[in-house]
Amino acid sequence: MxxxxxxxxxxxxxxxxxxPIVDVVVEGLELAPQACLLDSGASAVRxxxxxxxxxxxxxxxxxxxxxxxxxxxxxGRMVEVALxxxxxxxxxxxxxxxxxxxxxxxxxxxxxxxxFFDHFEVTxxxxxxxxxxxxxxx
Amino acid sequence: xxxxxxxxxxVVIGNRRYPPKQVIGLVTRLDRADFTSHQARRILMGxxxxxxxxxxxxxxxxxxxxxxxxxxxxxxxxxxxPRPAGDERELSETLMLFRxxxxxxxxxxxxxxAPTPKELVGWLARHGKRADSMFRVPEDELxxxxxxxx
Numbered sequence: 685m686x687x688x689x690x691x692x693x694x695x696x697x698x699x700x701x702x703x704p705i706v707d708v709v710v711e712g713l714e715l716a717p718q719a720c721l722l723d724s725g726a727s728a729v730r731x732x733x734x735x736x737x738x739x740x741x742x743x744x745x746x747x748x749x750x751x752x753x754x755x756x757x758x759x760g761r762m763v764e765v766a767l768x769x770x771x772x773x774x775x776x777x778x779x780x781x782x783x784x785x786x787x788x789x790x791x792x793x794x795x796x797x798x799x800f801f802d803h804f805e806v807t808x809x810x811x812x813x814x815x816x817x818x819x820x821x822x
Numbered sequence: 823x824x825x826x827x828x829x830x831x832x833v834v835i836g837n838r839r840y841p842p843k844q845v846i847g848l849v850t851r852l853d854r855a856d857f858t859s860h861q862a863r864r865i866l867m868g869x870x871x872x873x874x875x876x877x878x879x880x881x882x883x884x885x886x887x888x889x890x891x892x893x894x895x896x897x898x899x900x901x902x903x904p905r906p907a908g909d910e911r912e913l914s915e916t917l918m919l920f921r922x923x924x925x926x927x928x929x930x931x932x933x934x935x936a937p938t939p940k941e942l943v944g945w946l947a948r949h950g951k952r953a954d955s956m957f958r959v960p961e962d963e964l965x966x967x968x969x970x971x972x
Contacts, residue, residue, distance in 0.1 A: 713874040
């Protein structure tokens with residue numbers, strides 16, 4: 685699957701920066717795929733707690749821990765969920781542990797090592813502003 | 823009301839997932855044999871509830887499939903008035919007007935912007951729209967930079 689980098693406005697001014705972002709359907713919530721940034725520095729997949737709320741994910745018995753994200757401490761709760769990515773030709777579904785975090789300041793979800801990079805062979809061509817994903821067990 | 827097991831479709835109410843037929847059956851007292859899951863789903867979407875489809879996959883394993891070609895018509899944001907379709911650059915310039923807000927996009931178009939993710943998804947459900955992507959437009963460096971866990 686091939687994806688163009690996403691043009692995201694800078695927080696101030698009129699600049700725009702291309703970023704390696706992929707949209708992920710979480711637990712079949714197809715009407716609103718979650719924009720997620722590829723982040724090889726993240727140890728796992730992390731998303732805002734609002735995503736769990738939107739998808740009706742039960743987190744009552746989910747293990748929780750404190751995580752530092754972007755210099756801030758957040759409480760993350762882990763649930764194994766179904767994820768799906770698609771391009772124009774194909775789609776791929778898998779299950780992975782996702783840490784749903786509160787509070788959540790990042791504008792996107794984060795696709796980290798466990799749950800994402802260990803499922804795909806990832807090629808990033810930043811100069812040409814595209815990336816490809818090849819599922820490892822395809 | 824406790825949710826029954828979700829076989830395929832679900833609707834989110836009060837942070838819980840329910841089968842759409844359970845909800846409509848309870849509210850209308852109709853026999854569940856008198857309507858389909860799709861009808862129940864459509865009604866609940868029209869009322870602004872988020873609906874989804876459970877995709878069972880074996881744990882730790884993926885499965886590939888080829889989806890049909892999307893045929894969604896062009897739509898425009900209801901919050902900011904009509905916006906012309908254009909290239910991605912035009913979309914990113916439009917997004918600058920919505921820093922800090924949640925947005926849903928489809929292709930190169932902004933579908934809707936809302937102050938909360940719940941309102942955003944509620945709008946999509948009410949209008950029968952399906953976004954390609956939802957996210958918050960970065961309003962400061964914290965939303966963009968230093969994202970990797972320490």
